[in-house]
Amino acid sequence: MTQGAGPAGRCPPGGALPLVPTHRPTDLPKGRTVTLTAPAGTAAPPTPPPDEAARPSAARRVWATVSPYAYIAPFFTLFAAFGLFPLVYTAFVSLYRVELQTPGDMEWRGLGNYTALFADEFFWTSLRNTFTIGVLSTVPQLVMALGLAHLLNYKLRGRTFFRTAMLLPYATSVAAATLVFAQLFGHDFGLVNYVLGLVGIGPVDWQTGTVASQVAVSTIVVWRWTGYNALIYLAGMQSIPSELYEAAEMDGASRWRQFLHVTLPGLRPTIVFTVVVSTIGATQLFGEPLLYEGSVSGGISHQYQTLGLYMYEQGWGFFHLGRAAAIAWVMFLLIVVLVGANALFARRRSRKEAGR
Amino acid sequence: MPIARAARRAAVRLGAVALTGALLAACGSGASDGSSDAAGGKVTITVDLFGSFGYKEAGLYAEYERLHPGITIKQTDTEDEQDYWKSLQTRLAGGGGLADVQGIEVGRIASVTQQQADKFEDLGKYGAKDLKDQFAEAKWSAATTKDGRVLGLGTDVGPEAMCYRTDLFEQAGLPTDREELARKWATWDGYLELGKQYKAKAPAKSAWLDSVGSLYTIMIGQEEERYYDASGKLVYEENPAVKAAWDAATTAARAGLSAKLDQWSPQWNQAFAAGSFATIPCPAWMLGYIKGQAGEAGKGKWDIAKLPGGAGNWGGSYLAVPRAAKHKKEAYELIKWLTAPEQQAKLFEKQGNFPSSTGAIAKVADAKDPYFSDAPIGRIFGDAAKEAPVQILGVHDKNVADQITNALSEVERKGTAPDKAWANAKKGVDNVMG
Numbered sequence: 001m002t003q004g005a006g007p008a009g010r011c012p013p014g015g016a017l018p019l020v021p022t023h024r025p026t027d028l029p030k031g032r033t034v035t036l037t038a039p040a041g042t043a044a045p046p047t048p049p050p051d052e053a054a055r056p057s058a059a060r061r062v063w064a065t066v067s068p069y070a071y072i073a074p075f076f077t078l079f080a081a082f083g084l085f086p087l088v089y090t091a092f093v094s095l096y097r098v099e100l101q102t103p104g105d106m107e108w109r110g111l112g113n114y115t116a117l118f119a120d121e122f123f124w125t126s127l128r129n130t131f132t133i134g135v136l137s138t139v140p141q142l143v144m145a146l147g148l149a150h151l152l153n154y155k156l157r158g159r160t161f162f163r164t165a166m167l168l169p170y171a172t173s174v175a176a177a178t179l180v181f182a183q184l185f186g187h188d189f190g191l192v193n194y195v196l197g198l199v200g201i202g203p204v205d206w207q208t209g210t211v212a213s214q215v216a217v218s219t220i221v222v223w224r225w226t227g228y229n230a231l232i233y234l235a236g237m238q239s240i241p242s243e244l245y246e247a248a249e250m251d252g253a254s255r256w257r258q259f260l261h262v263t264l265p266g267l268r269p270t271i272v273f274t275v276v277v278s279t280i281g282a283t284q285l286f287g288e289p290l291l292y293e294g295s296v297s298g299g300i301s302h303q304y305q306t307l308g309l310y311m312y313e314q315g316w317g318f319f320h321l322g323r324a325a326a327i328a329w330v331m332f333l334l335i336v337v338l339v340g341a342n343a344l345f346a347r348r349r350s351r352k353e354a355g356r
Numbered sequence: 357m358p359i360a361r362a363a364r365r366a367a368v369r370l371g372a373v374a375l376t377g378a379l380l381a382a383c384g385s386g387a388s389d390g391s392s393d394a395a396g397g398k399v400t401i402t403v404d405l406f407g408s409f410g411y412k413e414a415g416l417y418a419e420y421e422r423l424h425p426g427i428t429i430k431q432t433d434t435e436d437e438q439d440y441w442k443s444l445q446t447r448l449a450g451g452g453g454l455a456d457v458q459g460i461e462v463g464r465i466a467s468v469t470q471q472q473a474d475k476f477e478d479l480g481k482y483g484a485k486d487l488k489d490q491f492a493e494a495k496w497s498a499a500t501t502k503d504g505r506v507l508g509l510g511t512d513v514g515p516e517a518m519c520y521r522t523d524l525f526e527q528a529g530l531p532t533d534r535e536e537l538a539r540k541w542a543t544w545d546g547y548l549e550l551g552k553q554y555k556a557k558a559p560a561k562s563a564w565l566d567s568v569g570s571l572y573t574i575m576i577g578q579e580e581e582r583y584y585d586a587s588g589k590l591v592y593e594e595n596p597a598v599k600a601a602w603d604a605a606t607t608a609a610r611a612g613l614s615a616k617l618d619q620w621s622p623q624w625n626q627a628f629a630a631g632s633f634a635t636i637p638c639p640a641w642m643l644g645y646i647k648g649q650a651g652e653a654g655k656g657k658w659d660i661a662k663l664p665g666g667a668g669n670w671g672g673s674y675l676a677v678p679r680a681a682k683h684k685k686e687a688y689e690l691i692k693w694l695t696a697p698e699q700q701a702k703l704f705e706k707q708g709n710f711p712s713s714t715g716a717i718a719k720v721a722d723a724k725d726p727y728f729s730d731a732p733i734g735r736i737f738g739d740a741a742k743e744a745p746v747q748i749l750g751v752h753d754k755n756v757a758d759q760i761t762n763a764l765s766e767v768e769r770k771g772t773a774p775d776k777a778w779a780n781a782k783k784g785v786d787n788v789m790g
Binding site for chain 2: 097099101103122323
């Protein structure tokens, strides 16, 4: 896209520009959606032609039907043992009162753990925190990633270096990153407060302030995941055909217009993907708030305790395994609902686009 | 496009490597697990502890290995007791991965004797009952179940005193003599009064005490009945002693006497050397911690005086042998030796962990510590250990205390009204009890 970015004065500015905003957005995405959804939409039925199926022996025919299942069996065996079974067993445990010290004594509670949860102030606090920290971390992270990907899509000197460097935070362990950030956000000896002090802002209590502590925890998440998302966006951007940009160029679209009306619509499936993944990540957020002050309660007033952390506090702070299991299931259902809503929203958008 | 394809390929390759690695690791661990090789008379005893018991530092393991050829001791250590306890509970529930010797904090011993007695060896089987007279009565009885099983041998106790910075006291024009101070702060009111005097003339960025949480905890250590009564009923709400400690702590918070540090946090650690506070309530085991954090530069600047308001106890530990241990007999011999009077006395002199063995207390009566301006630590802590009340321990003592100190931090650091903070503490405790 960069090679065609000459001076924009080649086309008559008066004639072409008004067309761009009305014409482009409806036209371009259509082309995009077709290319992207084509494999899924036109997937050929796997049944072999009848004359070919009749020829081989019975054993081979059986093998032909069975073998795909044999190939995927390893994954599903592992999934059943380490994914499905824990899921079901957690649901089972969530109906009992179980303590970690005495795991043998299980007392039937029915849905008691769930109803207790809805009356539990700490649960609602952590749900709210999960949401606010999720927004505080996901939105800046994705916006910044988009901007970075756009910059990296230009021909730059040392492009590979920058692209690799962006993945470094992602490769850093949560524990190491969080411990360093916890020092940076220290009240008396932290670098952040020192710098703020230089410009005359009094020391911020990054630990006990509700907003401040949530911003601090979100910063760690943003730092770790921006580069990862930027690379995904970059990959998405590179699959947008350059002809679209050339056409936009011909119509006299500025860089910004190209970004808005070519890049963004072209990236929509990628953006949906990152939003889904980030939403799941935000709902499960655990390591950062746990290690930020090393407190299972997420600060002295639970001010940055997320759902994941609250589950951990119930299970491994207070040893109430039944209640922890109930929280785990609520989290699971919450994620299912969020992802479902997201998918519904995305599908309606693309159907609307296609219908135009 | 090429980047995307390369990235996808790399990701697939990475996944394959990770999977292979996981499979290999799974195969490998089964073979290398047999750490014991009792055939040649060689035994490796594993010891799993929290905080700093100081055995390794004091050279006690090396000495034991010398005395018992064929025995090797391997120690693992977790800094924070809360993390240690969580991991121990998980392993006890699963019945695997337990060491031959596990450390137990005194705040957890009631949970061990009342809820998990069948998961630990009865040391009485190995003749531990003969050792009863070596230990202070309270220390011994707390680790004994109702039906007489002995589940742990006492290591140290935590008699309380007050540590203070003589250099900062001088700058603020306060007396520095430990006897004079003990008279001036005979009561907690006297201590808070001195704090106000200190605050008026204190050097910049220096508070009277580290945190109101430590003030609360040390005061609660002076009480016999705290969160539970003798029948095991939760009584913290009605207990006047809890209320008194709460009131003193909130008073100190509102008077701005504390450095608002969170105990055990990195900021708290840094503050020892920076001189952010002039006094810190110190159980005996805190001496080693202060030396470690304040470093060589702090030598001679610290001193120790008797605690305001009488004697008390904060902390102390036990060594126990889980049922699932591999070398129970050898483990028992080791903890018997480690908790014997001679070793306890040696540990106190080198590390400051105050002995729970009566014989050892007599041995260290004359000990002084040059780091703390030659304070007679043997006498100060010995008197405190003798006079400290025998505490009633409850299953959830530590969790209740955590909720209350969290609420105190709210008063201290956020300016929450004490009544509201107390309501928060109550809600927290209800949540703990489930």
